[in-house]
Amino acid sequence: MTPLLRDFASYLTRPRLVSPSGIGAPGAWRRLLEVLALHLAVLLLVISPLLGLYQTGMHLPAPEAFGTVSKVWLVPLVVLIAPVGEELAFRGWLTGRVRALWLLACGFVTAGLLAMVNYKVAEVPASFAVLAMGLVAPIGWWRLRRRGVLLGFERAFPVLVWLSIAIFGLSHLSNYPRFTWALVPMVLPQLWAGLILTYTRMRIGIYAAMLIHAAANAAAISLALLGG
Structure with missing residues (x-):
């Protein structure tokens, strides 16, 4: 475990963009x-x-995330x-791949639209926009497949x-x-x-x-x- 601990501490002390080896390496x-x-x-x-x-x-409550x-x-x-x-x-x-960041941005937009639907703010157009994001996100991901790391x-x-x-x-x-x-x-x-x-x-x-x-x-x- 010593090499792992050394590499773990070294990497997180100075995080740097590297290419993962892949699970099959x-x-x-x-x-x-x-x-x-x-x-x-x-x-x-x-x-x-x-x-x-x-x-x-401290008499703190237990988490209730999955109580329902x-x-x-x-x-x-x-x-x-x-x-x-x-x-x-x-x-x-x-x-840092552009298409990965595209999906992240689409996720944020979709979350915002779902919040609008939940709080009944422009509920109908927001609902249609959520459905549209189901097409926009994968299309953009495919079209950006040749782009490298974002500048x-x-x-x-x-x-x-x-x-x-x-x-x-x-x-x-x-x-x-x-x-x-x-x-x-x-x-x-x-x-x-x-x-x-x-x-x-x-x-x-x-x-x-x-x-x-x-x-x-x-x-x-x-x-x-x-x-x-």
């Missing part, structure tokens, strides 16, 4: 398993026990759908990496029924996951990040279900 699966072991060890043996004590001492989800859909949602969706949204674009992306890469990690972690505050500043430390597991998954995405690839995300979620939900 020699040694990629071994590195993936090592990263997963590191992730789970720190998460389950260090962060979770400390946060358990903090949560109890039926048990039939809980495991597929947490182990399959969430890892794929979150990796695409938070780390799929980190290679200036490499220079901005370190800032974008840390922003994506921070937003990924802090977005999980929405799992709680109400917000207080005391809850901010409770997203340390997600911030740690952001570090691990960013490293995995850039060293191995997006599919490897999805697999680690799914495995970590499976471990977390197994413990939660066993603990009632």
Whole structure:
């Protein structure tokens, strides 16, 4: 694990745009398993026990993100759908390819349109626009397939990496029924996951990040279900 820890610390100290090796590259699966072991060890043996004590001492509420989800859909949602969706949204674009950034922009636009529909603001045109984005996004992705890295992306890469990690972690505050500043430390597991998954995405690839995300979620939900 020593070479992995050294490379992990070195990369996240100075994030840089690199080409992932791909999950089929020699040694990629071994590195993936090592990263997963590191992730789970720190998460389950260090962060979770400390946060358990903090949560109890501060009398903080438990997350309620999936309280309204039926048990039939809980495991597929947490182990399959969430890892794929979150990796695409938070780390799929980190290679800086124009078409990946196009999809990210389309995702933001679609989210805004869905919010308009939800809050009944220009509901009908917003609904049609959502349907249109289902065509616009893949067409643009196909037409931009020959474009390389966006100009200036490499220079901005370190800032974008840390922003994506921070937003990924802090977005999980929405799992709680109400917000207080005391809850901010409770997203340390997600911030740690952001570090691990960013490293995995850039060293191995997006599919490897999805697999680690799914495995970590499976471990977390197994413990939660066993603990009632």
